[in-house]
Amino acid sequence: MARVETGRVRRPAAARREQILAVAADAFAVAGFRGTSLAEVAQKVGVSQPGLLHHFDSKESLILAVLQQRDLQDEQHVEAQFQGVEVTTREWLMAFCRRNETQPGLVRLFTVQSAESLNPAHPAHDFFYQRNQRVRERIARLIVADQEKGRLSPSLDPAATAAELVSLMNGLQLQWLRDPATDMCGLFETSLLRLEAVPGTKA
Template sequence: MAQNRVSARGARRREEIVAVAAELFARGGFRGTGMTEIAELVGITEPGLLYHFRNKEGLLRAVIEWRDHRSQEFARDVASLGGLSTIREMPAFAHRNQEEPGLTRLFAVLLAENLDSGAPAHDFFVRRYREMRDLVAGSILVGQERGEIRPEVDPRLKAVEILATLDGISTQWLLDPASVDLVESIETYARTLERDLARAED
């Protein structure tokens, strides 16, 4: 019983550390945030922090997994609808990101810091985008099989375009939220995309 209490306390402490680190990484980036700063905000020593996470790269992986778990499940649910139904649900991403701007900013900051092949989270982001392209392309294929999406559309190329557009809109919103309406922009894009993809009725 005592062991369970200790484990529960340790799990709560890890969650607290990850939440604080995520906030700091979103503001100052991984490179611009020190372990001492994180430890101080959590209220522990740096050795105490290293007890939970062996090094800064281990903490980065935990932060990314925490953020990714919250977004990937949602993305898979939307993609599972398939075809034009997935396209129509795209604005749900905008609403979700608007409600959690810190998570959206965290992803953008960490992605920019890990473009180089030697960066600690580079491989994660490569895999992440491959998975997202697969999900989007799979949804388009389902729509083609249903006869609702034009057969000449290349699912892989269209997936690249869709993700690039969504990322670009999100980046502009993060930079200038007073001028860029995230939800309206993605709603408009989704309607345009649906018209572009839809197979003409016989």
């Protein structure tokens, strides 16, 4: 006698986890953390809501897992391009920008969560603070290297310029998401070239 049809699709935990992360990333990108319900994510995955919570203890652990995974993937992708090769600030930043241009969902996830996480009560509040510091420091180091090679004016303050470039990149992403006609990378490159044109290749 045949088993009763239950409709369940049982999958390896790892595969299901990946699937959930992908669906959740999209949902959080569109509606934010508070605006996304576990039931909604579960339904899109094709699983019950308690079934979803079997893989992630809570909604908080889910958003953190999503952000950490995507952040790691993204960083690795770009850094891998320049393995051992010498990179200028502009090249490095433009590589990120160009990659972002092909991944609006990812950009949206980080842009929306970034603003939402300004709230100290947001589960990813610390995550975004740390991430921001890390990115600024990375860019500041690239700027210093460029200055040493005479590619950027020594009159530029590395930390301040890094903060400015991170801000511009974030702002351009927001602008691009709101109005996809925005030439995000074109505007960014124009600004970077203007930076390189600042006079004063050492006194």
